[in-house]
Amino acid sequence: MTVVDYINFAVAILTIVLGLMGWLAPRWTMHQLDMSAGPSNMAYTEVSAASGCLFVGLGLGALILNEPMAWVVVGLAYAGAATGRVTSIFRDDAASRQSWTFFGCEAALAAWLVLANFPMT
Structure with missing residues (x-):
């Protein structure tokens, strides 16, 4: 396995864990996201x-x-999330440390997954 494979697998595990939290603990997730x-x-x-x-x-x-x-x-999904988040930050005056942090994480994961895996030949 290459370094790219290891990082891809780590991103997949992170994605699954975050998804499990949203799925199995929606109230906790909503609290973390300031939703009701x-x-x-x-x-x-x-x-x-x-x-x-x-x-x-x-x-x-x-x-x-x-x-x-x-x-x-998966990278394009994260890119979509990052695009939606940054759009909302500006459109809805929703800038906060948390929203910018989430944007940065989504954008970084998107960039990695797309750039490291897109066939260049």
């Missing part, structure tokens, strides 16, 4: 799905396939 449920509690299912199992599936899929383009897809 409304009258229907739909927010819990949204966090379980979008911040939870979606990331579990992305990480597991990349691990199982272990193909460069699978890693690139």
